[in-house]
Amino acid sequence: MSTSDTLWANSGDSHFMEPPDFWNVILPKPLADRMPRSVKDFDTGVETIYVDGQEFQRTLPRVMVKKTEEGKTMMELESAAPGLGDVDLRFEDLDTEGIWAEAIYPSLGLWENMITDRALVRAACQAESEYRKITIQDRAPDRFVPAAAIPMLDINDAVAGIHHAADLGLHLAALPTGVSEGMPDYNRDDWEPLWAAAEETGMVLGFHIGTDGLGRKDNVMYNGPGGAVLNYVGTTYGGQWVALKLVTSGALERHPDLKILISEGGATWVPFIGDRMNEGYRQHSMWVRPILQHLPKETLYRQVYTSFQHDEAAPAALWAMGYQNVMWGSDYPHIEGTYGHTQKTLHGLFDDLDPVVSRRIRLGAFEELFPHTARPSVP
């Protein structure tokens, strides 16, 4: 506990860094050897990726290669938080920042989705979930909510992954914002067993933005003036599409107890797409399928939770636009997040707000998803 003017918050978006030899820690050697490994050469700007016997290279995005005035890459900056991969040190970081509980996503690279062997993915996800349960959650079940890994190459595998995670006692499962190559999109009824399994087990489905997958046709990268900011904003839209698909397809309505969390993508977009969906649904009603019991915005407001870091407009999405599931997130320890200035950010966002609104965004919305983390003593 720090000083009395600490404004405590739960984080709907935090990260943990796996140890460098992660696959060997959690998998038998024959499997570990086949898992993706990335070797980045920041001097040549070339990344070599090894996956399941294959090897290929790519030019690292400029944002990853470029160094600050102090000669640090983005990765080095992001690895600076002592608690990133060390649970003992993490407690200190959290207490200093004023963060109580966290939804914790992995730091595993983009390359996992290049494995096409279902059995290998199943084994890896199972081991990952078990690792996170033991290494992270068990150390402080009322503070750490690590996300289960779910094998997404097959819907039955995904369903089994949800049940395995629930049996372990995990509360959150991470799904990518984009489906794997060749899989039906999230608006398709094929996924019905997955939504049912999550609802039945009370598993929150967490979609972290920026996980749309590689080489997808709706993934555009910008170059030239403004490119860094354009690409930054661009990462957010994948999360919006997940919410759009799960609402308009009726998936959320068919599973009223299913709750999803879109992490790091901001919150102010929710009233916006709610109104747009309602307009499309009403004005194009003769072409809309399926017919829904509730207007899309109602379901969106009820079952979709979203986290933001700095967005000054986000609290007004709650008090002025009626969207209750606005949740704060630190994005610890990424440079897009608040690590190092969390209290400044929280005070800036919340000091002038109605205390009820402030508490709901800082703590309440998170506690609704993960009631076991609730701590009545925190204001």
Add this chain to the structure above:
Amino acid sequence: MSTSDTLWANSGDSHFMEPPDFWNVILPKPLADRMPRSVKDFDTGVETIYVDGQEFQRTLPRVMVKKTEEGKTMMELESAAPGLGDVDLRFEDLDTEGIWAEAIYPSLGLWENMITDRALVRAACQAESEYRKITIQDRAPDRFVPAAAIPMLDINDAVAGIHHAADLGLHLAALPTGVSEGMPDYNRDDWEPLWAAAEETGMVLGFHIGTDGLGRKDNVMYNGPGGAVLNYVGTTYGGQWVALKLVTSGALERHPDLKILISEGGATWVPFIGDRMNEGYRQHSMWVRPILQHLPKETLYRQVYTSFQHDEAAPAALWAMGYQNVMWGSDYPHIEGTYGHTQKTLHGLFDDLDPVVSRRIRLGAFEELFPHTARPSVP
């Protein structure tokens, strides 16, 4: 004028239907014959397009072919407004709906951008602009603000188009949300002369959503459950990208008197992308180019105007999130708009609002773009 409880509004998004033989009305026959012509067969669901000596067919999108219970297609529904293509009748429609002045976009098909002959496009755009000045604007210069057509196959041509429109006395120029095949994207400095010309002539640049162009890689169409609503929401993002590009590239900042209008895409997204741009700009500052004098959100709030039809959250973007350039739009006479229920919509949106906020959204933001339409007697 109608009854005293009419809530008057200007519309930042209206449409006019050109006569069926439009190209022959405005162009010499040898040129008219080369312009695009679309013949839609709603029974077979096939559209045949004739452009500049070529002919090709496509399957009509289901939303265009499907008929209502009364046996009407979307096109038939949308052509029902008497004033769509008839200025005399349009006055009656506007007075009945309670709409004073309008930004008026054309109804020309998607196929115009398939012409690749610069001279032909120049001639057509020039004739279109002249037609709209004489046939629409001159009939009621304080009510009708039709958009000039701008040839976009070449930047010098586009600049000349802006000057021609200004010389004619037009106040608004329509640009597509997506550039033509092979042209640099809007964040590129190549477009600098166009922004300068618009600023210099006081020409408002109007980007109507849904004009991203055909076959672009970031244009995704959804099928299956929820598809109609997903595609409806999807059309909105092209407008957001225009604003993002013109802000992050520094184009708007370099031209502080340039104002752009994003029509039909809603307004509530503006605070959202403002905050996201600021976060990216600040947190990724070491990679951002160009360095800007003002935070992106400031420029966005100052120079980007946006229109919405029904969105119940949109007014709060102004009074709770500080975005002053929220503008209402009828989308007359499209079925996404308010034709036939405009007064119901306006009363629903504005009756409980602060009158200053209400007036700003209904009339004031539009009057700021087009001061010559201001009518002090309208409350």
